[in-house]
Amino acid sequence: MSEPVLGGPATVVDTACPLDCPDACSLAVTVRHGKLVQIDGSRRNPVTDGYICAKVRRFGDRVYGPDRLLHPAVRKGRKGDGKFKRVSWEEALELVATRFRRAKAEHGGASILPYSYGGSNGLLTQDNIDAQVWRRFGTSRLARTVCAAPTGAANMALYGKMASVTYEDYPEAKLIILWGVNPSASGIHLIPYVREAQKRGATIVVIDPRTTPLARSADVHLPVKPGTDVAVALSIHRHLFATGRADEAFLREHATGFEQLRERAGEWTFDRAAALGGIDAAALERVAELYATSSPALVRCGWGLERNRNGGNAAMAILALPAVAGKFGVRGGGYSMSNSASWGIERPWIAADEPQTRLVNMNHLGRALTDYDDPPVNVLFVYNCNPAATVPDQRHVIRGLEREDLFTVVFDQVMTDTALYADVVLPATTFLESYDFAKGYGPISLDLGRPVIDTVGEARSNADVFGDLAKRLDLLNDDEPSGEVDLMVHVLDHLPGAIGSDLREGRMATPPFGHAPIQFVDVFPKTADRKIHLFPEELEASAPLGLYRFQDDPATAQYPLALISPASDRTISSTLGELTRNDAKLLMHPEDADSRGLADGDLVRVFNERGEVHCPLQVLRSIRPGTVSLPKGLWRRSTRNGMTATALAPDTLTDIGEGACFNDARVQVASLPTA
Ligand code: SF4
Numbered sequence: 001m002s003e004p005v006l007g008g009p010a011t012v013v014d015t016a017c018p019l020d021c022p023d024a025c026s027l028a029v030t031v032r033h034g035k036l037v038q039i040d041g042s043r044r045n046p047v048t049d050g051y052i053c054a055k056v057r058r059f060g061d062r063v064y065g066p067d068r069l070l071h072p073a074v075r076k077g078r079k080g081d082g083k084f085k086r087v088s089w090e091e092a093l094e095l096v097a098t099r100f101r102r103a104k105a106e107h108g109g110a111s112i113l114p115y116s117y118g119g120s121n122g123l124l125t126q127d128n129i130d131a132q133v134w135r136r137f138g139t140s141r142l143a144r145t146v147c148a149a150p151t152g153a154a155n156m157a158l159y160g161k162m163a164s165v166t167y168e169d170y171p172e173a174k175l176i177i178l179w180g181v182n183p184s185a186s187g188i189h190l191i192p193y194v195r196e197a198q199k200r201g202a203t204i205v206v207i208d209p210r211t212t213p214l215a216r217s218a219d220v221h222l223p224v225k226p227g228t229d230v231a232v233a234l235s236i237h238r239h240l241f242a243t244g245r246a247d248e249a250f251l252r253e254h255a256t257g258f259e260q261l262r263e264r265a266g267e268w269t270f271d272r273a274a275a276l277g278g279i280d281a282a283a284l285e286r287v288a289e290l291y292a293t294s295s296p297a298l299v300r301c302g303w304g305l306e307r308n309r310n311g312g313n314a315a316m317a318i319l320a321l322p323a324v325a326g327k328f329g330v331r332g333g334g335y336s337m338s339n340s341a342s343w344g345i346e347r348p349w350i351a352a353d354e355p356q357t358r359l360v361n362m363n364h365l366g367r368a369l370t371d372y373d374d375p376p377v378n379v380l381f382v383y384n385c386n387p388a389a390t391v392p393d394q395r396h397v398i399r400g401l402e403r404e405d406l407f408t409v410v411f412d413q414v415m416t417d418t419a420l421y422a423d424v425v426l427p428a429t430t431f432l433e434s435y436d437f438a439k440g441y442g443p444i445s446l447d448l449g450r451p452v453i454d455t456v457g458e459a460r461s462n463a464d465v466f467g468d469l470a471k472r473l474d475l476l477n478d479d480e481p482s483g484e485v486d487l488m489v490h491v492l493d494h495l496p497g498a499i500g501s502d503l504r505e506g507r508m509a510t511p512p513f514g515h516a517p518i519q520f521v522d523v524f525p526k527t528a529d530r531k532i533h534l535f536p537e538e539l540e541a542s543a544p545l546g547l548y549r550f551q552d553d554p555a556t557a558q559y560p561l562a563l564i565s566p567a568s569d570r571t572i573s574s575t576l577g578e579l580t581r582n583d584a585k586l587l588m589h590p591e592d593a594d595s596r597g598l599a600d601g602d603l604v605r606v607f608n609e610r611g612e613v614h615c616p617l618q619v620l621r622s623i624r625p626g627t628v629s630l631p632k633g634l635w636r637r638s639t640r641n642g643m644t645a646t647a648l649a650p651d652t653l654t655d656i657g658e659g660a661c662f663n664d665a666r667v668q669v670a671s672l673p674t675a
Contacts, residue, residue, distance in 0.1 A: 009033075014042055016449040017056055018122030018431050019572045022187040022338070022442030025052045026508075027449075029432065034454035036060045036432060045508065047167055047443040047515075048189050054569065055576055062430065063456060067414040067578045069427035070457025079402050082420045089458065092424050093465070097472040099379055099407045100137065107375040109138030110358045113368060117146060119384035119412075119575055120428070120462065122436030122449065126384055127347055128487055129466040129476075135352035136475040140377070143361045145659050146391065147573070150306040151337060153657035154315035157536040158323075160526030161341035165298055165334050167443050168516045171196040172332025175294035177205040177287070179318055180229065181302025184213040186567040187442050203294065205287050207232065208304065209564060210587075210629065211622035220287055223624040226562045226663040227308040228277040231550050233317035235273035236288040237265035240324050245292040247326025254520070255323050257535025264548035265317075276550070278624065291325060296333030304566055307663040309551045312656020316539070317548055323532045328520035335519070340441040341526075342511060349487075349494050351480065363651050363660045366393045369400020380408045383428070383462065386574045388417035389635050392660055394647035395611045411465060414578050417636045427459040434461040435488045437503075444517075446499060446509040448488075463487040543655045551655065555666045559608045561592065562627045563665040565645035571633035584638040585618040587629040588669065593619045596669060603640065603672040606630070608665065611647030614640035614672055628669060632662075 010032040017025045026044035030037040039059055041052040062068065072092035077083030087095075103111045114134045116126050134141070143149075155161050170176060170193035183190040194214060198204060206215035207222045207229065215221040224232055240246045241262045251258040270288070274281035291297055299321055305314045319335055327333045360368050360377075365387050368377050380401075391397050401408065401421035410422040419425050431438075433456065436449045460468075467482035481487040492500040499509040517523045525532050540547045555562065571577045586606055588598070598604060600619040605612050606628070613630065615638075623629055630645040631638075638644065648665040 010037065013452040014044060015432070015452050016045070016438035016447040017052070018120065018125070018436045018438040018449055019056070019575060020118035020121040021053075021572055022440060023048055023189045024438040024440030024443065024445050024447065025056070025189075026447060027052065029452045031453055036063055036453045045443070045445055045447065047440070047445065053188050055572055058579065059430070059432070059576070061579050062414060062576060063432060063453070065414070065578065068456060069412060069415060069419070069425055069459070071427060072458065073425050075423045079404065079421045082415065084425060089460070092426060093468055093472060096409055096424055097469060100473060103378045103407070104137065107378055110140045111375040111377060112137065112139040112379040112381065113360055113377045114139055114142055115362065115365065115380060115382045115385065115387060116142065117144060117362070117385035118573065119386070120431060120436070122431065122438055123345070123491060124434075124436045124484065124487060125462045127350060129463055129470055129481065130383070131350045132352050132480070133466055133470050133473065133475055135354055137473060138355050138357055140358040140360050141354070143359055143658060145653075145657065146362050147660065148303060148306070148338065149657035149659035150312035150654040151301060151303060151315040154312055154319055155337060157539055158316065158319050158532055158534065162519060162525050163339055163342040163444065163513060163517050163523045165332065165336040165519065166339065166516045167193045169332045170194055170298065171200055173197055173202050173296045173298040175203045175205070175290055175297040177207065177291065177299045178214060179207045179299060179301055180305030181300055182208065182210070182212040182214070182304070182566060185569050190442060203290055205290065209624045209627045210566070220283055220290075222277070222279045222283060222287065224277040224279055225553070225624070226564050226627060227310050227553060228273075229305040229314035230310045230317050230548065231268055231273040231276045232279070232284065233314065233321065234265040234268040234548055235270050235284060236291060236321060237261060237317065237324055238268050239270070239285070239288040240292055241265065243292065246324050250326045250328075251323065255532040255534050257533060258324065260535040261320060261324070261548060278626065291321065295327065296330045297322070297325070297327045298332055299335045301335060301337040304564070306654065306659060308661050309554070309652065309655060309664055311654040311659060311661070312539075313543065313548055313550075316656065320534050323534065329518065331516075331518050333519070338441045339444050340439065342444045342513070343439065343446060343499065344496050344512060349490055361653065361658055363392050363653060365391045366396025366400055366651060369403060369406065370396060378405070378407060380406060381411070382408065382418050383411040386412070386416040386418050386577070386635070388421065389577065389644055390574050390633065390646060392646055392649040392662065393610060393651040394643060396651070411462070413459070416578070426465060427457055428465070429455060429459045429461045433459060435484055437491070444511040444515055446503070446511075448503045539656055545655070554664050559666040559668050560626070561667050561669060562663065563606065563645060563648055563667045564627060564629050564663045565632045565649070566629060568631035568633065570631065574633040574635065577633050577635035577638065580635065580638050582638060582640065584615045584631060584634050586615055586669065587618050587620060587623045589621060589623050589625040589627075590619050591625045592628070593617065598669065598671060604669050605672045606648065606667050606669050608648050608667045610650065611643055612641070613643045613645065613647055617669075628667065
């Protein structure tokens with residue numbers, strides 16, 4: 001890795017992208033006089049192969065843009081109007097520490113709610129010194145469930161989060177089922193591997209309500225209704241068992257609970273599942289037959305299928321397919337999903353034990369801020385996320401943020417929708433200005449990113465700020481890291497195996513089981529008994545209707561359309577959303593537009609009992625009838641009335657994992673002038 005020359009002539013410097021994307025690209029950043037000139041991909045990470053997404057190419061627009069936070073500030077206007085007065089770091093952090101002490105003395109530590117997600121997804125930017133502060137001060141705890149909670153819970157219960165098939169092995173597959181995932185928008189480096197598989201003759205199946213770019217060239221596309229994936233997957237299980245293609249020898253040796261799964265799948269004929277999913281029964285049967293007869297066969301389980309009331313059971317049923325069909329044990333066979341747990345990193349550097357204080361589900365932020373009274377939330381500390389735009393039941397969240405008696409701190413890189421409601425804003429560095437570890441969760445890769453440009457304004461890294469706050473609150477021991485460089489060295493010292501030494505010596509880390517492990521050859525379930533648990537009793541007990549069950553569609557005659565909010569090619573979750581203004585469009589099928597007298601380009605009102613969004617309509621055939629779509633990650637400036645898809649999403653929780661049910665939003669659409 002070349003050494004960065006800060007403040008010198010133009011030079012190209014290596015680093016890595018830690019943002020919340022599966023790919024973790026290696027980057028070549030051109031820098032002149034300490035300023036960013038251009039971001040490109042480098043070939044250091046062979047999987048990301050020298051190119052990057054268009055989103056991060058324009059990351060400089062965030063770093064130097066008009067929304068960048070340059071110095072700490074305190075509110076001087078009404079909440080939400082964005083008027084702030086510049087203060088020093090000393091004043092800002094002393095104020096925060098004083099309010100922490102006061103809240104704890106008056107209402108207990110649980111009256112403070114730390115609130116964060118994956119906006120800066122590296123190992124250093126969350127769950128380090130911040131976690132020590134929250135634990136040792138006894139604040140409320142946050143259940144980080146806005147994404148990946150149901151799929152993560154299913155993967156953990158079934159396989160203990162065994163490493164899964166990586167991008168490199170896709171070309172080995174003869175059949176690839178891409179289920180609820182659109183790598184053209186999120187995880188672009190998967191595309192060439194799928195194309196290579198196609199070139200070698202693989203059959204491609206896409207299961208998604210939209211005709212995604214890969215669906216256009218797929219052999220079969222099943223445009224399922226949102227929320228019905230569990231029924232579709234169970235009908236494939238039924239077929240496998242009914243036709244003698246379930247691998248019972250494998251199941252007896254490596255799995256528990258397959259009899260219960262077989263029994264629950266028994267009711268799902270192709271006709272019934274297809275009617276429910278709004279798809280063609282013959283096409284579904286074809287997919288089941290292809291799956292039964294192809295090897296290596298690979299199921300890519302995405303995150304689109306989890307964001308509804310049945311999301312956990314859908315993930316269970318989909319991830320159970322390779323076990324029942326006996327698809328493991330060959331290169332390119334098995335399942336593919338998040339590989340974030342493959343490194344076995346348990347964060348031993350968080351020293352404080354976790355106190356059993358109040359646990360707040362992050363999807364319930366609106367309720368927590370307005371309804372909780374035991375104790376009420378008096379201090380909210382937001383970092384690495386923008387809940388005013390991204391959390392379900394947006395109106396409720398904003399009502400909570402407007403509370404005059406709530407003391408809100410927002411620590412972020414830019415003036416987010418949430419920061420507008422802050423009492424104190426603190427400017428954070430971007431990944432180009434600080435150290436971080438970029439961990440891929442598609443490819444199994446881990447690299448050290450580092451500062452490559454001069455810090456903008458007075459921004460400080462997460463580790464430095466939480467270290468400073470911890471010292472003010474007297475929460476750190478002398479031998480514990482209290483800043484970014486200390487923490488980076490400490491983490492390097494405590495990473496398992498040879499990871500730390502690889503990174504210190506300037507290499508990308510070598511994964512414990514190699515970059516492309518074969519499931520049931522190189523890696524096995526990490527459950528306690530090393531078996532696949534197809535019917536974990538704790539999930540049977542906790543899911544509302546039990547395991548492998550279907551909860552009915554929440555649509556009503558008044559609100560018949562299913563609204564989905566999938567990832568777009570503009571934002572990484574909501575990061576970079578500040579660069580998109582006033583141009584979000586609602587996508588709708590021509591049949592739905594015609595029946596409402598709507599035309600392409602009309603300004604429409606999308607509404608339900610929770611709220612409404614005003615935006616132009618785009619009529620196109622690439623979304624199934626009965627389903628409409630707004631992009632995920634929009635900021636309030638992206639629509640005509642300042643509300644986003646989260647204004648229409650319920651804050652109900654998924655059957656397993658207590659995740660967000662964004663895709664259970666049911667809406668009506670009308671022309672705006674006549675509505
Ligand atoms: S967001 Fe993803 S594709 Fe874009 S640069 Fe980062 S890792 Fe690469």
